[in-house]
Amino acid sequence: MRPARALIDLDALRSNYRLARELGGGKAVAVIKADAYGHGAVRCARALQAEADAFGVACIEEALELRAAGITGPILLLEGFFDASELPLIVQHDLWFAVGAPWQVEAVAAFQTTATLNVWLKLDSGMHRLGLWPDEFRAAHATLSALAHVGPMVLMTHMARADELDSPRTREQADVFAATIDGLAGQTSLCNSPALLGWPDVRSDWVRPGLMLYGINPMPAHTALTGRLRPVMSMRSKIFAVRDIAVGEPVGYGARFVAQRPTRVGVVALGYADGYPQFAPNGTPVRIDDQPGIVIGRVSMDMLTVDLTHLPQAGIGSTVTLWGDAPRIEALAPLCGVSAYQLPCGVKRVVREYVDV
Numbered sequence: 001m002r003p004a005r006a007l008i009d010l011d012a013l014r015s016n017y018r019l020a021r022e023l024g025g026g027k028a029v030a031v032i033k034a035d036a037y038g039h040g041a042v043r044c045a046r047a048l049q050a051e052a053d054a055f056g057v058a059c060i061e062e063a064l065e066l067r068a069a070g071i072t073g074p075i076l077l078l079e080g081f082f083d084a085s086e087l088p089l090i091v092q093h094d095l096w097f098a099v100g101a102p103w104q105v106e107a108v109a110a111f112q113t114t115a116t117l118n119v120w121l122k123l124d125s126g127m128h129r130l131g132l133w134p135d136e137f138r139a140a141h142a143t144l145s146a147l148a149h150v151g152p153m154v155l156m157t158h159m160a161r162a163d164e165l166d167s168p169r170t171r172e173q174a175d176v177f178a179a180t181i182d183g184l185a186g187q188t189s190l191c192n193s194p195a196l197l198g199w200p201d202v203r204s205d206w207v208r209p210g211l212m213l214y215g216i217n218p219m220p221a222h223t224a225l226t227g228r229l230r231p232v233m234s235m236r237s238k239i240f241a242v243r244d245i246a247v248g249e250p251v252g253y254g255a256r257f258v259a260q261r262p263t264r265v266g267v268v269a270l271g272y273a274d275g276y277p278q279f280a281p282n283g284t285p286v287r288i289d290d291q292p293g294i295v296i297g298r299v300s301m302d303m304l305t306v307d308l309t310h311l312p313q314a315g316i317g318s319t320v321t322l323w324g325d326a327p328r329i330e331a332l333a334p335l336c337g338v339s340a341y342q343l344p345c346g347v348k349r350v351v352r353e354y355v356d357v
């Protein structure tokens, strides 16, 4: 069997969730959209089920997958519904949902139901993607509050630049939010992972950690809390071929690596079709049987090559860790010109193995 594996440490996931909740000081929506950023939404939800205050997903399809798997707790549709025809399903499956566009407000107002809807009313405080403008927000709050089928709302907004610790924008967005909700009833929800990790004075009743649940700090330069985040995914495979090449000989497509000394090359069963960055440069760190190693040559679709010259004990069957405790995704992603979010989200084909201690 092909040895490519993504090991998923569910205890680390729980530990990161607790850290997020501790930093937030209130309740936390565990954001497990996009198949839990590539970690497997159902397994992650089950692991967190006993303690998560709610789960966050991108769409009703993701929510229904969780319900079908027996997840009974609150699930928030972070982008609300894409069509008013989803509202009966939202009621049927008891989902919470964001409302962040005027047409969604109208659809909720026009919807007839005996159920009580759990609405997270979203303000555009400066990101300019989703959310109502401040005046629209206050009007929508009045409209929806007056409806018998809308329960107490949560007032939310989303930060655009919380990963930039020297930008005034997060503070400005928080100020716009505070001014807009002044006097309005409802709990609040502000923080994604970068806001939680980088902005300790921006707080709300509910936080919405995503990336940090998986043990990844979205701000690579911001190391203060990285040590408390435990990487959840360890991407691994094995060496299944080895060869020695002479000085001047190339390795792989495009001869991007050329040996400057006699070089022992290991071939690893994992490539860009598994989610490893195709343009990882020569010298990108890996671990080989827990020793430091590097990628040499261009990453292929199903394979990549590593330098074994300094590791005479390593060979066929050696385990290569592409990311995990080392190298960490925070360090790897910038070397490869991708974001830390992209790497786990892009994982496919590899077998996910869950470790739950």
Ligand SMILES: *Cc1c(COP(=O)(O)O)cnc(C)c1O
Pocket: 031, 033, 078, 158, 191, 192, 193, 194, 208, 209, 210, 211, 212, 218
């Ligand atoms: C994805 C998402 C989050 C989580 O963001 P991270 O940066 O991964 O923590 C929080 N809130 C909303 C509305 C989102 O869409």
